[in-house]
Amino acid sequence: MSTPSDDVLLDIHRRMVRIRTFETEAGRMAEAGKIPGALHLYVGEEAVAAGVMVHLSNEDWITSTHRGHGHLIAKGGEFDRMFAELFGRATGYCRGKGGSMHISNMDLGMLGANGIVGAGPPIAVGAAFSTKYRNTDRVAVTFFGDGASNEGSFHEAANMAALYKLPVVFVCENNGYGEYTPQAKHQAIVDVADRASGYGMPGVVVDGMDAMAVYEAADAAIERARAGDGPTLLECKTYRFFDHVGVRGMGLTYRTDEELAEWQKRDPIHMFEARLAELDVLSKDSAQAIHEEVLAEVRAGIEFAEASPTPDPDTLLDDVYA
């Protein structure tokens, strides 16, 4: 197990802050009516994306979910083009054709957010097949939720990945809810990682609010994949601070405010900043400066998006076919 250097710790921290700030401001923009459509925000789950993605390069592939902004940001997505996409502008990563639920960047190895729950794992298996076919040491990481672990696509992909010993890491972001249904009402198990043994791969459970724990577990799983030893199912126990869709976190009928408050006590960014302060890696003031710097970048991204042109209607039929 490698111990992360100070630079890596700061990198993880910055990725988390970038996600939190982007998502918070995106939520504000949606509530102000500036972002159309549905927005599934990643606030609360930042440690997972950051702790995994810090191990990957642009040549490693990921598949994402409907809650995908955090994955793209952690993979290197730029705020200006991301906001432009959310605003439906021609300068967006998908030229305004995809929006929040399909945001992607092939150059960064990000095979798209996905509006279909459970659609990503089979695609990640294909990406991993591709890297193995070419004899590279690149890996594919597929993010999915506890809800998606009940889709047949997950099971088919897990079986094939283990059978072919493909370099895939299955990262289950177990936030306790499949949309609005609590985990206990949608599956009879507590740990999704238990399912790994049914496919002949290791299953690991980590605290998904602890970026260091995610970093270490992801390190092992990704190294295992790179070494040609096959897939791992890494379950990260985490929590959605906002609603399934949109911003509102409190006053929901399907979960209690007390439950949210308990999880918020373990805010992944607060916990990580406390840890970094203990380690003398990041002072409170320096952390504050990073938050402000990132906020300025987010605001610049929003300005870029708002100043960007909407798509030319003549581009409607572009890219249906190559």
Add this chain to the structure above:
Amino acid sequence: MAEAEQRELTYVDAIIEGARTILIEQDNAFIAGEDVGGAGGVFGSYRGLLEEFGPERVVDTPISEEGIVGLGVGAAATGLRPIIDIMFMDFMGECMDEIANQMAKMRYMFGGSAKLPVTVVTMSGGGRNLAAQHSQSLEAWLCHLPGLKVVAPSTPYDAKGLLIAASRDDNPVFTVMNKMSLANRGVVPEASYEVPIGKANVVREGDDLTIITYSRMVSESLSAADALAQDGVEAEVIDLRSLQPMDTDTIIESVAKTHRAVVVHEAVRFGGLGGEIASQIQELAFDELDAPVSRVGAPFSPVPFSAVLEQTYLPNADKIVAESRSLIGA
């Protein structure tokens, strides 16, 4: 040389030769599907390829259609050129999300940044007493999905040439083969060649009516045309070859000459491609028509098992003749 050009192959051997040509020509191409390797394909359409190209390029998969098609999508998006086999077209029900929501849409949703050069080979059609879940002609499902191309070879020549063309296309292409045509023989050049996607083939010329068809119904339509000719009625027969995109120009050109059209497919008539073709003809050539466009297709029923029921169900030359006679008032 002239002799070599006259070499005949069966439809199934033409598929094998097409697939083999692709694996030879394209290093990034591989075949994946249920029983494509060790068994050589349940229809024999990949016989010998595992032995020649090895298990990295001829990949036996679990019975997991959604996983298999997803593997094709992910591999294609990341630079390979997969040939994905869905043993029976009926099994698309198991993988329709990966087909409809991922494969067909990924390029568009991503603003053109992704390329999906995946070929899907599948087998359609009745006539073998395989009953309701192994006999369907579901090409209309695919043609309704922007982002996919769909071809339907009627002959050994087209099976090889369309398969090679599909594999060279940078879009997802479904090559819908026909299981009753597997033993049919026809001239197939040994060299590599493409049958262009999007271009129909006028397989018989005539002035009195146009029969627009594809896949196995091409041979039934040609038999029907021979029968009609005995009565002095000359039918033009168009083999569409490519269903999406569709060569509407060739259809309209023919209808402008014959002024009568009948569309023939094995698929269920209601909601089938015949409705789309009839509609295009009336939109683009209403003034050329001397009669409404008529359609021959299967009745609105699942495909039955018992031979007598199945033969009653399937369109054939006699039904095409009857519909054609009614159309021209003969």
